[in-house]
Amino acid sequence: IPHKNPVKTGFGIAPVNIALSKYWGKRDVALNLPTNSSLSISLPGLGTQTHLTWLPTLGQDAISLNGQRLSSEHKFAKRLSAFLDFFRPNLAGHFQVITHNSVPTAAGLASSASGYAALVLALNDAFEWQLSLQQLSLLARLGSGSASRSLFPGFARWHKGKQDNGMDSYAEALPESWPEFCVGLLEIDIQEKPLGSTAGMQKTVETCEIYQAWPEKAEKDVNIIQKAIQNKDLTTLGETAENNALTMHATMISTWPPILYWQAESVAAMHQIWALRNQGHSVYFTMDAGPNLKLLFLETEKPALLQAFPNLKVIQPFKVI
Ligand code: 2P0
Structure with missing residues (x-):
């Protein structure tokens, strides 16, 4: 440069x-x-x-x-x-x-x-x-x-x-567009997180004994999700993304000192999503280094999800407004 x-x-x-x-x-x-x-x-x-x-x-x-x-x-x-x-x-x-x-x-x-x-x-x-x-x-x-x-x-x-x-x-x-694909932001808490990602992931790499399983799993998930996007297969995308997030959080929880970004309301929301799934709704979640959930679903599920989570902020990344 x-x-x-x-x-x-x-x-x-x-x-x-x-x-x-x-x-x-x-x-x-x-x-x-x-x-x-x-x-x-x-x-x-x-x-x-x-x-x-x-x-x-x-x-x-x-x-x-x-x-x-x-x-x-x-x-x-x-x-x-x-x-x-x-x-x-x-x-x-x-x-x-x-x-x-x-x-x-x-x-x-x-x-x-x-x-x-x-x-x-x-x-x-x-x-x-x-x-x-x-x-x-x-x-x-x-x-x-x-x-x-x-x-x-x-x-x-x-x-x-x-x-x-x-x-x-x-x-x-990635070249794919998916107009029906939605991300719903479910804010649990917007306070600044107690431990930033940079320090959190470093502690995980240093002290988590199950961490060695992570890179291989993550690499596999990236490929599965990329194929699911190509096939417009929300079930595979959602199941893989949710499991990937929970596996990442498992490595955080098994770090010492433990890193748990979840709050009680985060866990309650997970149970609510699993209950919706049991009722036949196709909705999945992912979570990052914080207590908030991001829901993954298609446009057809939007009314049901807004009813279940009135504060949900829905974004359709490929929908031209
Ligand atoms: C992600 N996160 O893939 C993961 C999931 C948080 C959990 O990337 O140290 O702020 O600046 O490279 O990018 C957040 O980590 O960390 C993050 P640095 P970054 O989105």
Whole structure:
């Protein structure tokens, strides 16, 4: 990447994504290289918008999030500035970053994914690099692993890659569109989670004795889900995604000290979903590093699910509004 001063304010916008087969664990912490591939669906209309300007005067990065200037000691500001270190044209200036999230920050709704994806798009715009989405996915991965998948609308697959330098670890869009496919956001709690994903997955890799089963299972699930998408087979997709999420959570729970993101209401919602399934409704859930559930179903189930969960926020990723 050429290091000349960017001349204009760059802009980037990126969606959040929900993994149907999860990323949990790194084989290289510095480069955010995962132990396994993952597969996600992006949620249009929910995500991050970022403006970035290079100011050629001395100073610390000026970072604002949702209209609030963050102190340089704030953990988001520190992490973002450390990421921007990769791209500073010189040490005589600083970046101004103005970013807005349309999802609660750090509540298991993947704001770091849309955040770093929007940031690399803003960098690409400001520096006029004209990089491909694949190259930008690789750069976003350095900021946050799941951000590699947020460069794309629809389904995306993040290839874990084999190389130690990470040059083959990036995401690509899957070509399939599925207009009837719905994701329902069931918010249990939007407080900031007590333990972030970066630290949580590291502890899991270090102390969970059943972790070695995970990468192989996850790799298998990615392939099953990709085929289910090709076949528009919600049953296989839903069963595999739900089991994948619960297996990831099993590794978290068997970490020491234990990591349990669930709340009592999360478990109650799981039972409600299983009861709906027993009544013949085709609905599945997935969960990330937080207490909220994401429901997976087809448009025909929408009325029944809105009745069961009045607060459900339904998103149809492929439906043009
Ligand atoms: C995922 N999660 O695949 C999984 C499921 C959370 C649970 O990717 O350390 O914020 O920045 O690479 O990407 C969240 O982890 O972690 C995540 P870092 P990231 O969506």
